Amino acid sequence: MADLSKITCIEDLRVIAKRRVPRMFYDYADSGSYTESTYRANSEDFQRIKLRQRVAVNLEGRTTRTLMVGQEAAMPVAIAPTGLTGMQHADGEILGARAAKAFGVPFTLSTMSICSLEDVSRHAGPGFWFQVYVMRDRDFIERLIDRAKAAGVSALQLTLDLQILGQRHKDIKNGLSTPPKPTVANLLNLATKPRWCLGMLGTQRRSFGNIVGHAKGVGDLSSLSSWTAEQFDPQLNWRDVEWIKKRWGGKLILKGIMDAEDARLAVASGADALIVSNHGGRQLDGAPSSIHALPAIVEAVGKDIEVWMDGGIRGGQDVLKAWALGARGTLIGRSFLYGLGAFGEAGVTRALQIIQKELDVTMAFCGHTDIHRVDRSILLPGTYPV
Numbered sequence: 001m002a003d004l005s006k007i008t009c010i011e012d013l014r015v016i017a018k019r020r021v022p023r024m025f026y027d028y029a030d031s032g033s034y035t036e037s038t039y040r041a042n043s044e045d046f047q048r049i050k051l052r053q054r055v056a057v058n059l060e061g062r063t064t065r066t067l068m069v070g071q072e073a074a075m076p077v078a079i080a081p082t083g084l085t086g087m088q089h090a091d092g093e094i095l096g097a098r099a100a101k102a103f104g105v106p107f108t109l110s111t112m113s114i115c116s117l118e119d120v121s122r123h124a125g126p127g128f129w130f131q132v133y134v135m136r137d138r139d140f141i142e143r144l145i146d147r148a149k150a151a152g153v154s155a156l157q158l159t160l161d162l163q164i165l166g167q168r169h170k171d172i173k174n175g176l177s178t179p180p181k182p183t184v185a186n187l188l189n190l191a192t193k194p195r196w197c198l199g200m201l202g203t204q205r206r207s208f209g210n211i212v213g214h215a216k217g218v219g220d221l222s223s224l225s226s227w228t229a230e231q232f233d234p235q236l237n238w239r240d241v242e243w244i245k246k247r248w249g250g251k252l253i254l255k256g257i258m259d260a261e262d263a264r265l266a267v268a269s270g271a272d273a274l275i276v277s278n279h280g281g282r283q284l285d286g287a288p289s290s291i292h293a294l295p296a297i298v299e300a301v302g303k304d305i306e307v308w309m310d311g312g313i314r315g316g317q318d319v320l321k322a323w324a325l326g327a328r329g330t331l332i333g334r335s336f337l338y339g340l341g342a343f344g345e346a347g348v349t350r351a352l353q354i355i356q357k358e359l360d361v362t363m364a365f366c367g368h369t370d371i372h373r374v375d376r377s378i379l380l381p382g383t384y385p386v
């Protein structure tokens with residue numbers, strides 16, 4: 001097993017993932033839509049927020065433990081759903097679920113995963129969540145929800161911000177497909193990624209495990225963008241949220257809320273939590289960063305529903321800042337994928353360790369020992385969005 005003690009930050013993992021993961025999949029992760037302004041703002045806006053250093057406080061017995069929709073988490077962090085994760089590393093979703101289980105944080109499987117619900121359920125812990133996209137084929141969605149129940153999923157995330165796809169230039173230029181097409185450019189690139197190729201040769205999981213063999217009339221799945229355009233339902237609306245809530249019957253989390261008005265509708269729908277998210281800057285380019293959008297949503301509905309956020313979290317400081325501004329949970333997309341692409345399961349564990357350590361130490365420097373006592377008074381006035 002590789003010695004990861006010198007991997008000290010998420011950026012280290014990103015650099016190694018870039019070396020090890022085929023270009024089309026690395027670019028798929030490390031990109032936003034159009035000019036990528038929202039993608040960049042997601043992390044840059046965290047940097048602008050400053051913390052108040054406090055001293056001479058007894059720092060023994062610190063804890064970052066919390067609950068997310070009533071479920072245990074070692075820190076207010078869950079792994080976000082990401083499509084094609086099994087292309088960042090062979091069997092990526094299984095490895096991610098195992099690392100999350102051992103660490104004690106929830107893991108969310110995407111509808112667009114490579115490993116199937118059933119495969120991942122055999123490795124996941126109690127915090128095994130599933131993210132659903134609503135497709136035109138409603139029978140398929142009903143069966144998918146039933147499969148999630150049968151697989152022991154403990155909360156469902158319904159993503160509301162991807163009825164249509166924001167354009168990511170690199171995906172088009174790279175000809176993103178699953179598995180990659182044997183073009184000269186792809187073969188030359190794959191030749192420089194021997195570990196990745198070996199991993200892929202050792203697994204059967206190379207297509208969309210939740211979809212292939214389950215959805216009717218699915219044409220060419222290898223082209224993600226054309227398949228999305230064909231299958232995702234552009235008519236998705238709040239009545240569908242009601243229908244899914246009823247069909248599922250368990251904890252429901254709405255993902256992709258960026259506006260206080262939508263947040264109120266989310267509360268009215270009876271959901272258990274909402275995620276302030278712009279899909280990691282991959283959909284509406286020009287939307288504010290998630291951390292910027294968070295305070296107004298907490299102000300509007302924070303007393304009525306658990307408000308979480310994702311977008312731009314690259315360390316424990318970001319988690320603490322989000323918590324201070326009222327997020328009762330966060331999710332990590334790229335920080336997880338970079339760990340996975342760099343070192344598989346061990347890399348995901350390392351990413352979680354890096355985040356938790358930084359969260360714990362920063363909380364202590366701000367004079368706190370229990371995350372539940374942290375509020376916006378740890379932030380320097382004038383440096384955070386209101």
Ligand SMILES: Cc1cc2nc3c(=O)[nH]c(=O)nc-3n(C[C@H](O)[C@H](O)[C@H](O)COP(=O)(O)O)c2cc1C
Pocket residue numbers: 028029030042080081082083110111112131159255277278279280281282310311312313331332333334335
């Ligand atoms: C490569 C990639 C694939 C994603 N796929 C999905 C998905 O299938 N479903 C979904 O709801 N969100 C998806 N997202 C969005 C993430 O769940 C999350 O909102 C975002 O990554 C958070 O931003 P961060 O990457 O800066 O942490 C994806 C994000 C990335 C980077």
